[in-house]
Amino acid sequence: MKAQQPDVTFLTPKLAGTLRLGIEVNGESKWLADFSSVKKKEKKEETYYILKDAFIGKGEITWMVKSLVDSEGAVMKWFSEKMPDGAKLIWAYGGASNEENVLQPKKNMLLPEYCYQNVFSIEGHSFTLYYGTSRSLRILEVETPPGDKLRLCDANKQANPLQLLNSGKDNNAHVVGASVPLNTTDELYFCVYHLNPKADYNYFMLPQLFEDGYYRVNEETEWMKSTPD
Numbered sequence: 001m002k003a004q005q006p007d008v009t010f011l012t013p014k015l016a017g018t019l020r021l022g023i024e025v026n027g028e029s030k031w032l033a034d035f036s037s038v039k040k041k042e043k044k045e046e047t048y049y050i051l052k053d054a055f056i057g058k059g060e061i062t063w064m065v066k067s068l069v070d071s072e073g074a075v076m077k078w079f080s081e082k083m084p085d086g087a088k089l090i091w092a093y094g095g096a097s098n099e100e101n102v103l104q105p106k107k108n109m110l111l112p113e114y115c116y117q118n119v120f121s122i123e124g125h126s127f128t129l130y131y132g133t134s135r136s137l138r139i140l141e142v143e144t145p146p147g148d149k150l151r152l153c154d155a156n157k158q159a160n161p162l163q164l165l166n167s168g169k170d171n172n173a174h175v176v177g178a179s180v181p182l183n184t185t186d187e188l189y190f191c192v193y194h195l196n197p198k199a200d201y202n203y204f205m206l207p208q209l210f211e212d213g214y215y216r217v218n219e220e221t222e223w224m225k226s227t228p229d
Contacts, residue, residue, distance in 0.1 A: 006049040012072035017096035018110040022161030029162040059083040069214040073193030090161035094175030098132035112173035145188035147180030
């Protein structure tokens with residue numbers, strides 16, 4: 001996992017896709033990577049950004065990315081405050097080429113040529129991404145915040161977030177995208193991971209997953225819940 005000003009590109013160890021984020025306000029939109037003020041800080045296994053721009057007035061965005069303990073991937077937390085009325089988060093994910101790639105700072109890694117072998121299975125506000133060739137097929141699970149319906153979009157059209165979100169699915173370079181209305185203050189979560197016996201998440205788990213880096217089911221409590229009185 002590498003956070004890229006502030007897009008997040010996943011190398012596990014080969015390219016497993018990129019999460020790109022933007023903001024819509026009153027029919028206009030802008031990628032977070034193009035904001036005028038992007039302050040980055042790093043801790044062990046965690047990267048976070050403080051973002052400001054005239055586009056969101058007095059608004060401020062905190063975007064945190066934390067590596068998972070039990071899977072190749074990351075859990076991410078979004079917090080925004082003082083956002084303009086009607087502001088929305090727009091996000092897009094795709095570009096899993098399953099090839100060796102070298103990241104370049106501030107370069108968009110959600111490229112059409114990385115999307116051609118990506119197949120998405122969408123269920124509610126989560127989706128499964130199948131990528132690679134039939135001989136080296138990999139499967140990635142993605143949990144996203146509740147908002148508008150997830151849709152397939154065209155990675156060739158990324159001049160701004162709204163162009164990508166409204167680009168339609170009639171193309172051969174699919175990514176998944178959606179928008180999420182933002183209130184005065186919001187905490188939203190994303191999680192990108194490879195499924196295994198210790199890593200099988202739902203959205204309600206993500207706050208605890210972010211705090212700990214892992215999620216353990218209390219087996220005694222779960223057993224008690226399933227036992228009749």
